[in-house]
Amino acid sequence: MLIQKIETFCDSFVGFVRITTDDGRQGWGQVSPYMADITVQVLHRQIAPWSLGRDALDIDHLVDTIPEREHKFPCSYLYRAMCGLDTALWDLRGKLEGKRVCDLLGGTARPLRAYASSMKRDITPQDEVRRMLGVRDQYGFDAFKFRVGAEYGHDKDEWPGRTEEIVAAMHQAMGDDAALLVDANSCYSAARAIEVGRMLEANGVSHFEEPCPYWELDQTREVREALSLDVTGGEQDFYMPVWKQMMTSKVVDIVQPDICYMGGLTRTLRVARMAEAAGLPCTPHSANQSMVTLFTMHMLCAIPNAGKYLEFSIEGADYYPWQEGLFVRSPYDVKDGCVTLPDAPGWGVDVNPAWLEKSRYQVSEVS
Structure with missing residues (x-):
């Protein structure tokens, strides 16, 4: 199961991330809040190139590989952006298995x-x-x-x-x-x-x-x-x-x-x-x-x-x-x-479509 597409929806404070795999499965996560519009640019420029086409279930490998490949940028923004990838993949895995992340x-x-x-x-x-x-x-x-x-x-x-x-x-x-x-x-x-x-x-x-x-x-x-x-x-x-x-x-x-x-x-x-x-x-x-x-x-x-x-x-x-x-x-x-945690699989929450409609959208995907 490979990462096909990484989408972001953001304003200045919040940036949600949706990952879609090559078989159409999806998971939702979030980059770190505050300056989220900057953080999602880091996600698309420095996280997505090392993630697209990779195994969506090998989260450990991805979070180890990305800082190595971006070793010239050992900074907070890289990790704030990587959170969006990581948390969306955990949500994806939970939904695949029908289980909460915990x-x-x-x-x-x-x-x-x-x-x-x-x-x-x-x-x-x-x-x-x-x-x-x-x-x-x-x-x-x-x-x-x-x-x-x-x-x-x-x-x-x-x-x-x-x-x-x-x-x-x-x-x-x-x-x-x-x-x-x-x-x-x-x-x-x-x-x-x-x-x-x-x-x-x-x-x-x-x-x-x-x-x-x-x-x-x-x-x-x-x-x-x-x-x-x-x-x-x-x-x-x-x-x-x-x-x-x-x-x-x-x-x-x-x-x-x-x-x-x-x-x-x-x-x-x-x-x-x-x-x-x-x-x-x-x-x-x-x-x-x-x-x-x-x-x-x-x-x-x-x-x-x-x-x-x-x-x-x-x-x-x-x-x-x-x-x-x-x-x-x-x-x-x-x-x-x-x-108490919600009962639904993954993180157990749905992002508000009305909020998404007002957000700034960007996508990176396998060509």
Whole structure:
């Protein structure tokens, strides 16, 4: 079964990929969101030439061969584009076998505990607390992640005192039974991250994400060694030697690869297996309601070292207008703080034809 055609449908934020084989079978995937219109050009220029006419079921070979053939471009865009190929082929395989992707991996669908993940920093502590109480009461969440520091802030806060105020306010409002997680998005030096981390520990926070610039592995390890809460990271990383160094140097307590940034499910599973061998849980980054959260749900249902939670963004049309109307039926129903996979084979979701009609279309195919 050979790859005959690779089609893309995109806007600036989202790029869906449809692969058709020489016998007419199809699978759907997605390139990494954000700048998707650029990413699909990489897909057609640098991924498709090494994929067309190749075995559609030998996904491992493809995701290994493409970076070798494009070795002059060891960059994020190559992997963001390759995710579209990889995930469409997994969907194809699931539909061929009549199985969900998690079942192909030897897993079993189960309710996944989700944490309510806020993306906002330009929000007052009082308004953030109100939002979190609202989603707790409406959807049953019992775990909540909010933002501290300023994004790549060089030890600066979004505004003076915000971090201390929001941490105390969330702890007081949610109580000791709620799980509290924070994301610093590379804000702090090691010394300042340790200071902030001790304040977090005193307020019941259990998860401190990306405390230092993500490429400064030694700084992050210093923070992990100084604190008792979980120091986490990895969402930006796609290069396997970096992952190996993170594991062997014990940089983090929990690894957080992003399936779309990594180049797809296949390579992310390799990171999860590395983490399992190192005794580390894997809680992938899935910060929007495009297909990345669905990919992550399938993976968490299949890996033995799945972390405690699924990251589930609480942002709607005011923050992510581009994620509206992507699917015929949303796969993201939250009940009692949990989400469950759809029953259909493959990824189990259908892209909305109305969205496709408005998108920019491009095709690469065997001549």
